[in-house]
Amino acid sequence: MGDMKSRGTTLRRSVALPSALIGELNSVAPPELRTNLNRLVILSLQEYVSRRRRQQFEGTVAAM
DSSP states (O other): OOOHHHHTOOOOOOOOOOHHHHHHHHHHSOGGGTTOHHHHHHHHHHHHHHHHHHHHHHHHHHHO
16 A cells, blocks of 8 residues: 555545444543544554564564
8 A cells, every 4th residue: 555645645434443442442542542533543553554564574584
């Protein structure tokens, strides 16, 4: 997908999130993000991408 900011676009999607997941998310989210679901989802996805890239890199290094 690449960096969406570099293209200046925003992809809008509607998703159904289980209320239990939202409750868990709010219980661990910083107070300033608990009332901003869009920002919380964006931050969570950015952290996920970062973690996956790090895992892929570590796997590549381990395979050397």
